[in-house]
Amino acid sequence: MKNLENIPKIYVGTYGQYNDGSLFGKWFDLSDYSDSQAFYKDCYEYHRNEFLPELMFQDWEYIPDFLISECSLHEDTFKYFELTDEMGEERAEAFEIYCSKIVSWPSNGYDLDETLQGFEDAYQGYFSRSKDPELEFTYQYIEDTGMLSDVPELLQRYFDYEAYARDLFLDGYSQYEGHVFMD
Known part of the structure; x- marks a missing residue:
């Protein structure tokens, strides 16, 4: 997540507050975390005023849609960003295209390493x-x-x-x- 202009971020609120008519939440910068466990820990800490908060990802930036939904972040998200950070911008863009339009990762059932190997074989x-x-x-x-x-x-x-x-x-x-x- 080295490109400071395109840092992945998620605006995290809760379903409880949303159902009460509030969009209260906070933007979380994913470059501040090394894994999803630390990210979720901070999200729950931020919403500690609510009993058993159900997190709601109300908005996000620079995160491919195949990695996130309104209520979850794919378990390999941080590993995906780590891999794409090691690639040049052009290859990272190609890898995102490969994942989303060619092999439909992660819904295809393959793990990220297999998907990366397939990309390396296919990309011209x-x-x-x-x-x-x-x-x-x-x-x-x-x-x-x-x-x-x-x-x-x-x-x-x-x-x-x-x-x-x-x-x-x-x-x-x-x-x-x-x-x-x-x-």
């Missing part, structure tokens, strides 16, 4: 230097694989990169916001 990179990330990836793919290396240069000019890109992304690859993943 970020391609946004042009208006067509799929075509940009295709040029890189053809160069990296040496697909046209045995073809005379005169004939290479006739290769249809757009058609090949379309075929690659119909079966085998997907692209989200410039990030390319192998299916």
Whole structure:
């Protein structure tokens, strides 16, 4: 949680106060905690004036929706942020896309380590230097694989990169916001 502008925060109130018409609560900065146990301890301490408070997460910032709901924080939330802090901003963004749009973690039943391994195997990179990330990836793919290396240069000019890109992304690859993943 090293990026000071995008620190995950949760506004924590209680259902009891909400049902009584009050939005009383407090913003908790998750970078102040090393695990969910310490976070929950502070939340309950803050709402100690209530007998057995039911915590209600009324708002949150910079926390992916797959990690939080109105009444719970996923047990691997702090581990997730620890992992993404070690990644660069681009890879962290790609990992969030992978978790939410490709494998539906954590609802898919896999643990975070398995999900990270799957991401490492699937992620091909970020391609946004042009208006067509799929075509940009295709040029890189053809160069990296040496697909046209045995073809005379005169004939290479006739290769249809757009058609090949379309075929690659119909079966085998997907692209989200410039990030390319192998299916």
